[in-house]
Amino acid sequence: MNGVAGVIGIDPQHLRTTVVLREGEGTAARLAPVGDGVRRSIPNAADAQGRWGSEAAEHRLAGVRPTDADGELYGWRCEAWSPEFRAGLHRRLTRYLGEVEPVPLHGYRTCVAVPPLGQAGTDPCWPETEPVGPTDALVCRWLTAGPDAREVVAVAVGDTWTLTGAYRVRDTADGPHVTRVGTLRETEGTAAWRGTLLRRVLDRCPPAVLGQRILSALDGVDEFATGLRTGDQDRQVTWSGPLADVLYTPLKMTPRQFMAGAETGPATAGLVLAVQRAVRDLGAGAEEGPLIVVGGPGSLWPLRSVLPSRLGTMWQSTDPGLDLAYGASWWPSLRGRFAGKHGGRVRAVPAVGGGGGPNAAEGLGSAAGPDSPEDGFGRAGSASSVPANSGPGVPGHGSPGPGSGSTGGPEGLTLPGSDSYDEIPPWRRP
Template sequence: MSGVLGIDLQYTWSTLALGEGRPVPGGTRVCLLGDGFRTLVPNACRHEPGSSERTWGSPAALRALGEGPADANLLTVWRTDPWSPDFLDGVRERTARCLGLPRSDRKPALRPVLCAGPGTPQDAARRLEEAGLGTPVGIGPAQALACRWLAGGGTLPDRSILLAVVCAERSTAVEAYQVQCAEGRPLRLRPAGASLLDVGAGPWGFMVAREVLARCREDARAGDLLPLLDSVREYAAQLHSGAPVPWAGALAGQLFERLVLSRDDLARRPEVADTVEALRTVAERVASVSGTASRPSLILLGGAGAAWPFVHDALRGPAPVWRSPDPYTDLAVGAARWPELREYFHPAATAPYLTAPSADTAVDLTAAAASGSGSGSGSGSGGTTPAAVLGDHTGHLVDEGTDRRKDDENLPPWLR
C-alpha cells in the first residue's frame, strides 16, 4: 500500500483524508474524500425497506429526514453510529470508488491512520479490519493537530513549549510538547503533559440551529435541516469579526423574525461559557506542568471548536494562536500526514490521556507519569484513551516491511 487514509470519526460527522506519495517530509499530497455531496460526511447509513440498496452519508441523512415539516427534534434523527459495520462498510466503498476499485473489493487499498479520540470503542482496530479497511495505526487528537501544523512548515526554537488544543464535537484534548532541535536534524516534539475534557463544541452549532428554527414559518421542510447545519458552520466563521451578524444561511427566506447574533452574546450563554472556562483552566494547568518554567511559545488550536471565536478568545494571550484554514478537517488531514511526520515526535514514554470531567478535576499528568499512574477515571464519551483503543487489540503496530517492535517498546501505546 502506497497511500494513507486519515480517519476522524466524530459524533455527527466524519472526515476522510487520502494521502498519497512518499512517507518523507514534504512527500505526501492530501485530498479530502467526502461523500460526493459534502466534505464533512454525515454519520448516516440507511437500508431501504424491501431492498438490498443502502445509502450512506448525505443521501442517507436526507432520506431519514423525510419530507415533513422542519423541527428541532429532527436535527440528528439521521445519525448512525459511525462505528457500526454498515457505516464503516460505506467508508470502504467510498474509498474504493475514489480509487477506481470495485465496490466489492475488501482487500485494504490504503493504510488507515485513525485519530483515536474519546468515544473510540475498545475494539476499534477489529471493527476497521472486519470492514476491509485494514489494520489501523492509532494517534491521538493532539498528535494529529501537530502533524497538520508541521505539514505547513511549522517550526519553533529549541526548548520552546508548544501547546496543542483540540476542541472536537464532544471532547477536548490538551497536550504540551517541548521542542528539541539539533543541528542537521528536524525538530522533535517531546510530550510534556496532557489532559482531557469530556465537553466539546458540538452543542454550539445546534444552539444556533435552534435559534433559526424558532423563527421559521411553518412551511420550512425537514429536508432543509442538513443545509441548515452546513450554514451554521459558515456562520461560526463570520462571528470572528466581533460585529453582530445577521443570519443569511439556509432558511433565511422563511424567517418571520430577523435573527442577529454576535460573538459576545453567544459567549455569555452557559453552554458556551462553561465549556470555554473549563478548557481555558485545563490549558493553563497543562502548560504549567510541562516540565519547564517557560510559558507556551505557540498554541495550536484545532477541531470544530476552532471554527468558533470563543476558544480562540479564551486562549489569546502572550503566545500567538495558530489555526488552520479549515479546522473541521484538521484531525483527518493530520492523520493522513502521520507516516510522513512521525519522526518529528520524540519516542519517549509518557502518561496516557486522563479524562477530566471538569476543570476542577483536571489531572497533573507530569505528576502522574512520575508516580507511575497511567490510569484515570472518567465517564461518558471521555473514558477511552488512544492507548486503550488500539494498544491491547493490535499489540505492536509495525510499518510495512520493517519490524519496529523492539523500538516501539519505548513509545506511548497510541504511537505504536
C-alpha cells in the first residue's frame, strides 16, 4: 500500500451509516470512527438546504410527537447511496482530514461493506469505491483481534439483513490464509427489535412534542441493547437514557425476557438455522465446533442466548457496532489472504413458522416466505469470547417464548414481565 495515506471503511445501514478511518499498518495502525460531529453513527438524512446527518434529521423531527405515526418518526431517513447523503459525507471527511479530499489522488481508498442488493456505484464524490462482502469484512475484523481458530462461521448482522458464511483458516509463513466455504445465507436483521423498543419508550411518554429528543431516544436504544448483551441473563436492565426523566413508569427487562419477546422470533429462528447450515458446510473438519464470529450494528443485542453451545463458541468484539466499517478498512491489506468464493447467496428460513411481516416501526420486512428454497468469506486488540447458550430453544414466531410472563400492552405491544394495567399510560386508563 505504498503511497496510501489511509483507508476509509463504510458500513451503510437502513437508518444510519458508520465510518472508520484507518491510518497505518499492523499493530501501529490507528483506527478512528468518523461521525457527523454529533453522533458516531450518522443518521441517513440530508436535504436540499445542505443539512446532513444529525442536523438534517433533527430539523425534520422538529414538532413530531411520540404519538405520531411511525412513518413520521423515521420520516427523516434517506438512502445512504443518495447523492445528497454521499455529498454530505464527502464534505465531512474532507473537513476531518484537514481540507484534504478523501480520494485516491490524495492517498485515500474507500471500501464499503455492501449490504445485500446494495450497490457501491461511483460518482464524482466517490471514485474508485471498492465493495466488500459484509461477512468478509467481519472476518477481517476478527483477523486483527480475534482468537486463533481453524474453522469460522461469520455472522454479519445488519438492520434489514443478516449474512452467514463459513470459512476455513490455515496458518502460513506469511500469516493466516482464509478460504470461503459453502453458501452465503441471508436471514432477517434486527431493526424490528430497535423499532419495538423505541415504541415502548415513546408510549411511556406524555403526549407532548418531543422533537429532536426522539433521535436521542434512538441512540438510547443502542445503549439499552448493549446493557442487555453484556449483563446477566436474569438481571434487569433499566432504561436510563434519553426521556428517562419523563417516563410515567420505568422500562425494565432482563435479557431473557427481551429475547423471549414475539419480535425476536423471525430473526433468531432464521439465525440459528443459518448457523447450523454453515457449520454443516464446514463438514467433519469442525469436530469441536467452529468459532462463531458475530458482529455488525445489528448484533448489539444478546444474541449469545439463542445460539446452542453445541454449534461452537461465540466471539464478539468489544464494540460490534463498528465491526463492518472497521473490517472494511482492513480489506486492501487483507484481501490477498482470501481464496475461493461462496456458492451464491440464498435465503435461510425456518422449516415452520414464518419470516416475519413488515416491521411496524420502520417498514422493514422479510423478502422471502417460509417456503423459499435453499439452492445452494500478528493479532492485536481487545475482544471477548463466550460459549453460545445451551439453554432454551428459539422462541416461536408471533408469540412469546415459554415462561416470558409477557402481557399485552398499549398499541398491541408485547411487554415482558410487567403488570398489564401498569403498562397502560395514565391518560389512557379507564
